[in-house]
Amino acid sequence: MNIGVCISHVPDTAAKIKIKEDLSQIDYTSVPFIINPYDEFAMEEAIRIKEKSGGTTYAISLGKDGVKESLRKALATGIDEAIHIKTELELDSSAVAKNLCDEIKSLNLELVFMGKQSVDFDSSATGQILSELLGFNCITNCVSFSLDGRNVRAEREIEGGREVLETTLPVIITAQKGLNEPRYASLKGIMAAKKKNIVEKNAAYTECKTKVIGFSLPKGKSAGKVLSADSDGVKELVRLLKEEAKVF
Amino acid sequence: MNKFIGVDYYDTSGLLSEEEILVRDTVREFVSDEVIPVIERYCRESTFPMEIIPKLAELGLFGTSLPQKYGCAEMNSVVYGLVCQELERGDSGIRSFVSVQSSLVMYPIYTFGSEAQRQKWLPGLAKGEKIGCFGLTEPDFGSNPGGMITRAEKVDGGYVLNGAKMWITNGTIADVAVVWAKLDGKVAGFLVEKGFKGFAAPEMKGKHSLKASVTSELTFDNVFIPEENRLPEGNGLKSPLMCLNQARYGIAWGVVGSMMACYDSALNYSKSRIQFGKPIAAFQMTQEKLVYMLTEITKAQLLNLQLGRLKDSGKLRFQQVSMAKRNNCEKALEIARMSREVLGANGILDEYPVMRHAANLESVKTYEGTHEMHTLILGEDVTGIPAFE
Numbered sequence: 001m002n003i004g005v006c007i008s009h010v011p012d013t014a015a016k017i018k019i020k021e022d023l024s025q026i027d028y029t030s031v032p033f034i035i036n037p038y039d040e041f042a043m044e045e046a047i048r049i050k051e052k053s054g055g056t057t058y059a060i061s062l063g064k065d066g067v068k069e070s071l072r073k074a075l076a077t078g079i080d081e082a083i084h085i086k087t088e089l090e091l092d093s094s095a096v097a098k099n100l101c102d103e104i105k106s107l108n109l110e111l112v113f114m115g116k117q118s119v120d121f122d123s124s125a126t127g128q129i130l131s132e133l134l135g136f137n138c139i140t141n142c143v144s145f146s147l148d149g150r151n152v153r154a155e156r157e158i159e160g161g162r163e164v165l166e167t168t169l170p171v172i173i174t175a176q177k178g179l180n181e182p183r184y185a186s187l188k189g190i191m192a193a194k195k196k197n198i199v200e201k202n203a204a205y206t207e208c209k210t211k212v213i214g215f216s217l218p219k220g221k222s223a224g225k226v227l228s229a230d231s232d233g234v235k236e237l238v239r240l241l242k243e244e245a246k247v248f
Numbered sequence: 249m250n251k252f253i254g255v256d257y258y259d260t261s262g263l264l265s266e267e268e269i270l271v272r273d274t275v276r277e278f279v280s281d282e283v284i285p286v287i288e289r290y291c292r293e294s295t296f297p298m299e300i301i302p303k304l305a306e307l308g309l310f311g312t313s314l315p316q317k318y319g320c321a322e323m324n325s326v327v328y329g330l331v332c333q334e335l336e337r338g339d340s341g342i343r344s345f346v347s348v349q350s351s352l353v354m355y356p357i358y359t360f361g362s363e364a365q366r367q368k369w370l371p372g373l374a375k376g377e378k379i380g381c382f383g384l385t386e387p388d389f390g391s392n393p394g395g396m397i398t399r400a401e402k403v404d405g406g407y408v409l410n411g412a413k414m415w416i417t418n419g420t421i422a423d424v425a426v427v428w429a430k431l432d433g434k435v436a437g438f439l440v441e442k443g444f445k446g447f448a449a450p451e452m453k454g455k456h457s458l459k460a461s462v463t464s465e466l467t468f469d470n471v472f473i474p475e476e477n478r479l480p481e482g483n484g485l486k487s488p489l490m491c492l493n494q495a496r497y498g499i500a501w502g503v504v505g506s507m508m509a510c511y512d513s514a515l516n517y518s519k520s521r522i523q524f525g526k527p528i529a530a531f532q533m534t535q536e537k538l539v540y541m542l543t544e545i546t547k548a549q550l551l552n553l554q555l556g557r558l559k560d561s562g563k564l565r566f567q568q569v570s571m572a573k574r575n576n577c578e579k580a581l582e583i584a585r586m587s588r589e590v591l592g593a594n595g596i597l598d599e600y601p602v603m604r605h606a607a608n609l610e611s612v613k614t615y616e617g618t619h620e621m622h623t624l625i626l627g628e629d630v631t632g633i634p635a636f637e
Contacts, residue, residue: 014251032253069266076270185274187308187321190267 001055003046004104006114006126007074008036009067013119023214035070038115041175044182045145046113047078053147056080060103062096064088068198075193076185082196087203090212097129098205104134110170116141117174127174137167143178252280252337255508257546263553264326271327275334278307283338288598290460294453296341296421297460305376309335309346311354318358318370326556329501333552336505340608341461343502348417349373351494353380356426359490360437360482369424369439381422381449383413383440383466384488390415391621391636394485398429398468400436406475407431409438409446409468415615419449419464426479427466428488437482438473446471457611459604493566496616497559500572501552503580503612504545506605510580510587511541513600517591528590537586544579551575567629574622577613584609 011017011031018027035043046057059074061067062085071082085099104112117124131138137152143162144155150169155162157176185193225240227233241247254261254276261269282303290297304310312328314320321327328350336343357369357380372378389395398411409429419425425440425447440447446469451462481487515538518529528534555572558564584606588595596603613619621636628634 012251012253014253072266073270076274184278184307185270186306187271187312187323187327188316189308190270190274191316191321191323194267 001049001053001111002058002107002109003049003055004058004060004107004109004112005039005043005046005074005079006100006112006130007039007043007059007061007067007070008115008118008120009033009061009063009070010036010118010120013037017217019215019217023216024212026215033066033069035073036115036118036120038117038119038175038177040115040182041177041179042113042115042173043074043077043079044180045173045175046111047183048180049111049147050078050080058083058107058109060085060100062087062091062099062203071198072193073185075196075198076189077183078189082198084198084200085203086200087206089203089206091203091206092208092210093123093125094129094209095203095205095207097126097133099203100126100130101133102204103201104130110136111147111173112136112171113173113175115174116176127172131172134170134172137169137171138174139165139167139171140174141176142173143176145173145179252276252508252512255511255542255545256549257542258550260546260549260553264330267323268326268330271323272330272334275307275309275331276337278303279334279338279342283335283342284601287339287342287460288604291339291341291598291604292459294455294459296345296462298421300342301345301376301379304342304346305374308374310349310374310376311358311370312350314354314358314370314374318366319374320354320370324556325497325559326553328498329552329556332498332502333505333508336502337509338505339460339604340502340506340612341458343498343505344417344458344461347495347498347502348382349376349380351498352382352491353424353426355494356382356437356479356482356487356491357439360479360487361439362476362480364476365439365479372423378423379418379421381416381418381425381464381466382488382491383416383419383425383427384492385415386412387414391618393428393488394435396428396430396435398427400429400431400438400473402431403472407438407473407478409440409471409473411468413466415452416449416464416466417458418462419466420451420462422449425449425466426491427468428482429468434483435485435488437479437487439477439479440466440468440471440473441477444471444473455611457607459607489566492616493569496569496573497555499612499616500548500555500569500576503576503609504548504552506609506612507541507545507548507576507580507583510584510602510605511538511545513602514538514541514587514590517594517600521592534590537590541583541586544583548572548576548579567625570617570622570625573617574619574626577609578619581606581609581613 012034015031020027050057057079058081059079060083139154141156142154146153152167308321311320312323316322400407400409423442427438427440448467449464451464518534521528587602624635
């Protein structure tokens with residue numbers, strides 16, 4: 001079976017984010033980018049199914065030229081084909097989903113994995129919108145997945161436990177941490193990926209339903225308090241936890 | 249702990265290809281996830297993390313530049329250097345394991361071995377199913393390997409080997425030892441297999457350095473070596489020295505990993521450690537140390553990269569490798585000690601990596617050609633006069 005994986009190219013979670021002076025845009029100068037960590041679980045699941053049952057895996061990513069880095073890494077990790085939908089614009093979830101929808105239709109995919117959210121803008125909406133546009137079933141925040149013929153069984157994380165769901169293909173699965181342990185790209189994989197072509201297309205939809213007006217950074221943390229290491233310190237700690245932090 | 253994103257003040261990444269960056273970042277992530285969380289425990293126990301071997305193999309880190317037909321990645325020398333650099337950010341012992349397997353075992357089997365020997369050993373070594381070691385140094389012959397006492401004698405169907413080797417990384421855990429011995433007064437190479445009668449490889453204990461690495465003696469008491477286990481092209485002292493040149497190249501890169509680990513540790517610590525009401529990073533003497541470290545790291549990175557490009561273009565001279573090995577090991581040790589000073593008393597604890605790196609680097613500065621020998625190699629190169637003859 002052919003499987004799709006939607007990949008988002010996001011700033012490294014360890015990078016310090018700056019905002020341009022007019023507060024309208026993020027300053028990406030010298031910010032390293034990575035594959036969205038939740039998409040790595042999605043990618044691993046797709047590769048495992050392919051290794052077990054055959055087929056072709058497709059990684060699809062939308063954005064500027066930089067997304068090719070993530071697509072190249074996807075190929076090095078074991079994805080078979082990569083598609084770059086090009087746009088210079090910062091699109092919202094709805095516009096991203098519309099572009100992905102066309103691509104998934106043209107590839108005739110019935111099983112598509114993606115991260116539960118991208119760690120850059122955290123909308124957590126693309127998978128759900130995409131499933132509506134395609135008329136696919138959708139299970140979000142999956143921590144376990146299995147496929148038997150056309151029957152899908154998945155577990156998802158809910159508050160305080162897990163929910164077990166069944167559905168059928170076609171389906172969009174959004175991946176949560178815990179779904180699997182993603183593999184590293186191997187040196188041989190990196191060499192093989194070098195020879196592969198990344199298919200380029202232009203984004204057909206660039207109209208967004210929402211518009212970014214501005215950004216602001218969180219306030220800096222205030223300095224911590226150091227208490228004495230004796231019984232007075234303990235009393236003070238209890239008082240602060242109760243009265244200031246209000247933890248009990 | 250903050251995720252490590254590298255030290256690259258002069259944007260040397262901009263001089264790397266897409267796949268070189270991908271290899272570096274993959275190994276970096278692997279080291280952060282798989283080496284750093286466990287390495288202090290292995291050091292305390294003075295054992296090598298055996299379970300890491302299949303993981304290193306899965307990534308394809310053994311024999312990275314050898315042909316794909318033997319199960320290797322067939323990548324360039326810069327990639328091999330970057331692999332060493334990232335591994336040594338974790339620990340010199342892990343990098344040593346990979347250096348030995350790749351440069352001192354797979355390289356000589358590939359370069360001096362017969363096609364049958366390559367077929368027999370290289371795929372297993374690449375998969376990490378087989379482990380190798382390299383026997384050149386002897387108890388009384390370190391910097392002067394040409395004086396070796398270990399002897400091979402021709403007998404019917406093969407050779408008989410007698411002698412001893414010392415300071416052999418991976419010796420005790422190795423399935424095959426690439427051993428150099430005098431045969432009719434000339435150095436020859438042999439593949440000595442685990443279990444050969446009369447061959448023993450006891451582990452050397454009590455090291456204060458490279459604790460997460462196996463170091464052994466090799467002893468040969470009338471060991472019969474079949475003819476097919478002699479390396480047909482390994483003739484003369486030049487052959488083992490060619491192997492050492494490969495390994496030294498990897499070390500020159502590797503120690504930059506140690507430098508980055510120590511600098512990163514010192515920088516983070518100095519920004520959070522408050523004395524006299526401000527972070528110690530605000531004091532001029534701390535800033536001077538940090539700037540010195542960063543400058544030396546940047547110089548070493550540029551030195552290595554050009555060294556790698558020379559190697560890949562076939563223009564590399566062994567003296568150039570000596571310069572990088574000599575300089576980078578010395579600076580790495582200096583940076584480790586300086587970082588320890590920035591960390592004050594905390595620097596001696598294994599909660600931080602600096603003391604472990606400092607201890608490891610004492611070995612790294614000495615093995616694969618001491619600092620002094622590399623000085624003399626360069627001295628001969630510039631004056632034309634060998635000081636050690």
